[in-house]
Amino acid sequence: MARLLDMGLSAVLLAGLYATMAYGLGLIYGVLRVVNLAHGGVLMAGAYLGFCLHERFGIDPYLSLPIVAAAGFALGVVLYQGLVRRIPRGAAGGPASLLLLFGVWLVLRNLAYLVFTGNDRTIRTAYVASSVAIGGSHVSVNRLIVLGISAVIAVALHVLLRRTQIGRAIRAVAQNADSCTLAGIDVHRVYALSFGLGTALSGVAGVLLATIFSFNPSSGSSELLKSFVVVVLGGLGSISGVALAALLVATAEVFAILILPAYLTTAVGFLLLVLVLVVRPGGLFGHRVLS
């Protein structure tokens, strides 16, 4: 029983991380209808940036988040303006955008490898070993902090999207970009902003990930898969939906250890993906829109 509680707690803590990862991917997909295949790469890059800031300048990873967010945002804007913007929208651009962003992922991976070599890294802070007792289980401090930060991010995102001018613009463009052009909204600026915001979130998620798990330049594919599952399950445009979906995925993963052999738990992300995609075959938006 205590074990189950432990696991439940683990799931909740993990869910925060997964939600933050998913917001990044989901925002870009929701607004631009582009699957950011470089998501895993940006995550990994964020992790390395946090690592670098910690190793070279001694900056606490959680305090470095604003820097990483800013860098991630800049990267996203550059990627959009330089690359994504040139791809046609809609079905015609589908494979093209996938391949383009995949190329970006490869470049990021190689850069990381050149600078940091292929060894596994993780961000080890002074307090990483300490834990806090919650209802009989021991919870590591950094996991708690990650959850806390994720909650803050979710709230901030909510406020941004619902209460600010720019958030309204983003939601409008997500719904109907053409009408927005007619209404005078600079759609490309919103796209650039959304892409930047998405990559900023991915980068931040990368730092958070790095404080809990180890990573190397090849990291990113299972994170991409998990983020995708969460986005598809949680629904675009619903911050709470994504949070719930993240909890579901985290729970499934944590409790999967009870049924599956250890090596397969990483494949749980994939198994979930299969389930989700099979049960909702048309993807999130189902069939073509009909009046």
Place this chain on the structure above:
Amino acid sequence: MTAIRPRAAWRRVDVGCGAACAILALLPPVLELSAYAHNLMTLTFLMIAGALAWNWMGGFVGQVSFGHAAMFGVGGFVAGRLMLSLHLPAPICWLGGAIVAGIFALGAHPMLRLRGPYFSIATIGIGEASRLVFTYWDRFTGGASGLSLPLDGDLKYQLYWWALAFAALVAASSVVIRRSSLGLKLLAIKADADAAADVGISATFYQDLIFVLSGAVVGLSGGLYASYFSYIEPGDMFGFDRSISFVLMAVIGGVGTSLGPILGAVVFVLVRTYLLASYPQLYLGLYGLLLIVIILFEPLGLTGLARRVLRRIRPAPGGAPP
């Protein structure tokens, strides 16, 4: 290129290709190729076949797969196991690998209903899950240490012609598919799967069919690859890098064309061999940059470039396809 063209135009191309194959077949004895060049060409033929098969999915149907390594690995390990445990002659083992790989691809049926990015991401999942499962299944694959196959110098030498015949067959099939009614239907599905259904074409059926064929051929190339290296391990065979290589070959050469994957495979093998020698750390990044450049400036890669040059020389009527 339109699918419906005068017969005479096709004939010239066919004769040219036939001649090229004959020349390649005669190359080793006539030119007295070094073992190094001989083997490199064998590897290139294998990669050509694999890239062409990937292109059936990625280029003809328009479904980009990032998980073809799964079939490559299945084909390779099944062939390897058949050789090690049952001592069957190599060609039978290769065929066995191809068949199992095809069945494996069929198992992915639920995923084949997916479109666009959903499909692509699902294939990443297939590839990664396969890698994990097969690495752990060490009784079959030898785990992280892999399988060592008995060295057979004669076979490795003859592999050149096996691989050449294989590549030629796959290339011919590509061309036949492209020009046939099947090819037309695939293009329709690629353009608009729902509209294709509205004129009677079952996207699911054809996607299944092509994925299985593609998987079987890639599996066959895995089997030949196993004989080539005499040592295979799951991390390499099922790895993401392996899946990436198929994508790169087809896209660099010209995704969707029949010639593209051939060019792409040749370039890929050459560049990889050279890069591995001089700058082993740069190769993924370079390919990433290449991908970006190609998508932005010449979506049909090398073939597109070649066509642009040809069009300067000889303008074609009727406008270019979009």
Place this chain on the structure above:
Amino acid sequence: MTRLSTRGLTKRFGGLCAVDGVALELGEREILGVIGPNGAGKTTLFSLIAGSLRPTSGDIFLDGERVTGLPAHRCVRAGIVRTHQIVRPFGNLTVLENVVVAAMHARGGATGHARDRAAEVLAFVDLTGRDGQYPGTLTLAGRKRLELARALATGPRVILLDEVVAGTSPVEAQAFAALIRRIRDERGISVIMTEHVMPAVMTLSDRVIVLDRGKSIALGTPQEVVANPRVITAYLGTAADEAAAP
């Protein structure tokens, strides 16, 4: 002889009932018009009959055979084909190829004759001389003709025309109207059509069915339907509400 009939055809999307218990009958060599205010469920009805959507309940019969729930491609094989409101040509195929690929699936026809069928159909819709061009280079009317040709090439018994005339000039609209009549008369295909351009529907249709909020509220000849008080309320009621709103 009834070509196509539906019984209690219903489609629910979560809480919304887009099509509610619609029963209709389409005879041989008949043009049935489907009209109704916006959101009445016309396109959903088309999608149900053509197989793009699965009905929540109800049945569809083609020449007496039950075809309910058949996916789109099987419906086409059975003999029901549709055109789209916003045309969807295959942009990567030429005009001829667009039609050929549809002709390959014509009921009972050999694939070898696909090109002949395609040529014949293109001549029928008056879209000749553009075989090698790509749909992107055609005008809207041209693309609509192509869409029509593609549908006809499948050799249907029933064709569903979704706003074929909309967006075309009066001259082109006349030409399309004549074409639709020829489809019924010369090719013996039964037609279900929907249009926002009322005069077109009313003059072309042999009978008309009126939908309002998913339900069928009237069925009869154009003259009967126009005089029907329920129909008038459905249309005028909407207009009155809109006029009253701030």
